[in-house]
């Protein structure tokens with residue numbers, strides 16, 4: 001079915017043609033983003049689902065241990081008590097809703113692990129670390145592998161690796177496969193998400209092939225973007241990656257997850273992605289084990305929209321403050 005021969009990525013041509021058919025991708029993308037009316041209670045359920053699928057992210061040059069600590073507290077209690085009460089949750093100090101993970105640079109893994117341990121949530125919220133020369137992946141392979149091993153030693157349960165885009169752009173599929181496979185081994189028991197930086201891969205055919213190579217090399221998730229490219233998680237890219245995951249599942253019976261990341265900021269974005277997953281991959285993927293949002297700014301809009309839904313009005317800014 002899919003295999004690599006010298007430097008050629010051989011994929012089932014019919015599946016590839018079907019997956020990247022531009023007019024079909026655009027048609028599906030238009031349908032997904034066209035306004036739909038959801039009953040309030042259904043929308044609230046989608047938004048709560050979205051929160052549980054977030055890798056709450058900070059990947060900034062000025063990250064400090066204290067802002068990572070704050071991020072962990074936010075992951076542990078993403079919604080304020082009054083909103084949880086409005087939504088019908090009993091709140092007894094143990095928040096019933098949490099984000100799936102927090103995502104940080106390797107140097108901040110320890111601070112995150114220690115905070116989650118102090119909160120008693122180390123088994124409930126994973127620490128994900130980017131690695132392998134994030135965001136560009138332009139460092140020697142041995143340092144990229146060492147970075148993974150170091151992040152795992154610090155306590156990361158998930159590693160978000162970046163692929164070397166130049167290997168895709170120059171058609172070095174075997175080298176790409178071998179590198180990702182070595183990265184998978186370096187992750188040991190940690191889950192590996194392979195960031196394709198799809199916006200830099202020139203065309204959807206490369207996005208589909210890179211998705212396949214990453215899955216064949218053992219990626220547990222494929223992730224659209226680092227959030228640092230000029231084109232990040234677009235709906236057409238998401239559709240092609242979902243189709244690759246679906247094709248891979250049909251051929252191997254192995255479920256690989258999807259993580260869109262970069263520029264996902266609104267409740268509407270979140271619902272569009274969840275509906276895409278439901279339509280292309282099915283309900284089995286609508287779980288944090290197989291779907292994540294990589295997002296630094298999505299949570300506040302989800303909270304804002306939930307307030308609107310439960311109170312039937314636009315919330316005042318002070319209503320959103322989280323202590």
Ligand SMILES: O=C[C@H](O)COP(=O)(O)O
Nearest residue numbers: 226227262263294295296
């Ligand atoms: O991996 C996650 C991304 O870097 C987050 O991107 P964002 O800051 O645009 O939400």
